[in-house]
Amino acid sequence: MDYDQIYIDMREPRFSFEQIAGYENVKEKFREMIVVPLKYREELKKASLTPPTGVIVWGPLGTGKGHLIEAAAKEAGTNYILIRGRECTDKPEVIKKGFQLALKNAPCVVHLMDIDWLCPREGADYRWKDGTTTGKPDKFGTPQVHQTVYKEVERVASVDSIIVAASSYRIDVLDQAFTRTNMLGRKIYVPMPNKSDRLKILKYYLRNAKLANDVNLKKIAEITEYYVGWDLEALCRKAILNTLERSGNNSSYVTMRDMLEAKEKIKPWLSHAMAEDYNKIISEDCIHKYNF
Numbered sequence: 001m002d003y004d005q006i007y008i009d010m011r012e013p014r015f016s017f018e019q020i021a022g023y024e025n026v027k028e029k030f031r032e033m034i035v036v037p038l039k040y041r042e043e044l045k046k047a048s049l050t051p052p053t054g055v056i057v058w059g060p061l062g063t064g065k066g067h068l069i070e071a072a073a074k075e076a077g078t079n080y081i082l083i084r085g086r087e088c089t090d091k092p093e094v095i096k097k098g099f100q101l102a103l104k105n106a107p108c109v110v111h112l113m114d115i116d117w118l119c120p121r122e123g124a125d126y127r128w129k130d131g132t133t134t135g136k137p138d139k140f141g142t143p144q145v146h147q148t149v150y151k152e153v154e155r156v157a158s159v160d161s162i163i164v165a166a167s168s169y170r171i172d173v174l175d176q177a178f179t180r181t182n183m184l185g186r187k188i189y190v191p192m193p194n195k196s197d198r199l200k201i202l203k204y205y206l207r208n209a210k211l212a213n214d215v216n217l218k219k220i221a222e223i224t225e226y227y228v229g230w231d232l233e234a235l236c237r238k239a240i241l242n243t244l245e246r247s248g249n250n251s252s253y254v255t256m257r258d259m260l261e262a263k264e265k266i267k268p269w270l271s272h273a274m275a276e277d278y279n280k281i282i283s284e285d286c287i288h289k290y291n292f
Helices: 024-039 043-047 065-076 090-105 143-158 197-203 217-222 229-246 256-265 272-284
Strands: 008-011 054-058 079-083 109-112 162-168 185-187
Touching: 008 065, 008 090, 008 229, 024 043, 024 065, 024 090, 024 162, 043 079, 054 065, 065 079, 065 109, 065 162, 079 090, 090 143, 090 162, 143 162, 197 217, 197 229, 229 256
Parallel strands: 054 162, 054 185, 079 109, 109 162
Antiparallel strands: 008 079
16 A cells, blocks of 8 residues: 555445435436446547536535545445545645546546645635634645645546545635636535435434334424534434433433433534525525536
8 A cells, every 4th residue: 555544545435325314416416427427438428428527515514525425436336535635734745646546546536625625715714604713724735735736636637537526615715726617617515404304314323223102303303404414413322322321221212302402412513604604605606517
């Protein structure tokens, strides 16, 4: 192995779309933007269709962007290469190594994490509408890293057996040069889960738990607005722990009280102001970048 797994991981994809609860419309976008271009390269050429050169996958933290990218690689039947952006803000040589691996191991999906941290636009402001800076990284990519990411993305953009899926938490602070058609020319937005998605996520994380008859997951889904996937996972874990603490070693059922007490302890990562900012960004963005 000629790379450090702290920064880069190359593996067969572990997740499938079936293992990711909810987000059915979003999954279709991943199929359209990543799976089809890799799985049907020759057919697209015959149809004179130009596939995306790369994709920016963006949205709130904790919404499963990484799992969705990996699931797309699995469905496409390709290798999966993960470059951990937040670990590479001062390591241009690691970025370069990751893309070298992609060229040697194509077809593949390259998940470049945290591209907005690596390559912010000049003067980028991480404040939300309410003045908070929730989620702001402690450091951004050096100029050398920024330049290396640009060069490497540009280098593989014309390789039809490689799709770069760059995940971004705040697309509004990203250097917009990356959104050019010949770079990361398409976008997939992964929003906070809606009520239907939240219900499916709750059911997934409680699939092996015994639920009492009074548990109303539809009600929990209704009262967990602004909860993203990792919040709901934490809520379910806390409810199960509440049950164990209450019952000791006795096998017991998770009750509605356990769920509601868990909700009081597990607060959503997103705020109302943050959610409004995300809605504003997506509403003002060019809709054509979100289609094949």
